[in-house]
Amino acid sequence: MPVSIDYTGKIVFITGGGRGIGLAITAAFAKAGATVIVTYTSKDPKDVVKKISDEHGVPIHVYYCPGEDTARVNEVIELASKEVGEVDVVVPNAGVSLWRETVDMSDSELDWIMKTNLYAPITLCRGFVRHWLGMGAAVKTEADPGKPTGKANLNKRILVVSSISGVVNMRPQRQMAYNVSKAGLTMACKSLAGEWAKYGVTINSISPGYVATDMIKDPPPGEGATWPKVWMRDTPVDRFAEASEIGQMVVLMCSQESSTFMTGHDLIIDGGFTTY
Template sequence: MPIVLDFSGKLVLVTGGGRSIGLAIARAIAKAGADVAITYTSQDATPVADKLSKEFGTVCKAFKCEVSDSREVNTMLAAVKESYGREVDIGIANAGITLWKDAHENTDDEFRRIFEVNTFGSYYLARALARSWLGEDIPVGSSTTGRPEAQQLGKQILFVSSISAIVAMTPQRQTAYNASKAAVTMMAKSLAAEWAHLGITVNSISPGYVATDMIANPPNEEAKAWVGEWTKRTPVGRFATAEQIGEFVATLVSDSQGGMGWMTGSDVVIDGGYTLL
């Protein structure tokens, strides 16, 4: 019997969903019938959302949001809820940045920025979602008191981490990125344990090398040489496509196949065997 993904009636939020892996995720989920909200930082993703809507007959909208600013994340989520008239069902924290630079050359601002986007941004989204699902409107900087009572909210959060959370990637130097993604992976596990009694499942995926624009068009000659080395170090001998990651995520979060309705606290590695050796 074929696997059929059906996200009809679901609202899925994908940060950084206007390009690359985020767009592939948004596309795969919209194709399966979900309404999708995507966020962007600088380049307006409204044309991308409009194209998804027309192609798949679902409601896809774009929202500007700097994920490193918790106030913007809170405002964006409120705007999504108002625009669609309902709560998000699945939140996918995908937005992220990288930095190829020797650790001793990182400035304070550079190191901080990597964590602000990759780690803090993922946390801000997860926190905002949980508060919204619990019906709480809490000002930034304040906290709740006491543990929420057990509920069965039936909500999901997925963090897009990286195998850089597991192994120190080489020959590029990216200590800040590796550390930020390691924090994301552990944060997913910690939140999964903390929120399981609420009916919120939290998981992460750790992709290996994906054929994104950065790999197709390396920024310098040194990086061009790295691309060949990365291929050699991946046992299957090739990179994943963004579309493969998108389809994988859609299958993983699908209720129709069990998916994350029961699985929580897991980090799913999809890397062509890179971390085997």
């Protein structure tokens, strides 16, 4: 008997859900029947996600929400929950990369990577768990952060998009800050899984390898133009992942069929890259 995953009646919140891997995750959840909330920072994806919405007959809502702006993140959590409905699944996906020798990296560049890739997903997850517990997304003060007023058995799912860059030192590009941010993000998920299990929240992560997105199709000029060949050579299956493959796995991992007992796990999806 074929296995089918039905998200009808579920609401899924995806950061950076309008491009790259995030767009594939949006499409996969929409195909499964979910109502989707997408956030963006730079380019408004309304036209792109409308096509997906029309194709699958499900609503997709779009909010401007730069992840490093914690006040805006908390505002969107409360606003989207009121306008769309209570979110069942959160997918912190948005991230940025920077190929730069560490000796050439400025403080502002380092801050940008860490705030976007590490701090932003953590504060997003914190805000949602606080909201689900009836505490309000924003922490009041250090002395009075607030206390849970809602039910503890939330039955919520968080699936964070990390990277194999948090597992191995990538080459030939230099990206120390990116590697560190993703390693920290993966460990944050493991730590939060232990903290939030008592609330009925499971939190896992995926660590994709190289995916056929714009970075692969349009590498940086000069030396960077040769890097995709190196990445392909080091991937045993001799191809890059399609973004849709990542999206489908995220849907599976967040489903009631597979996620009720799995928490604190990082799933590597890399075509064998990290086997070397």
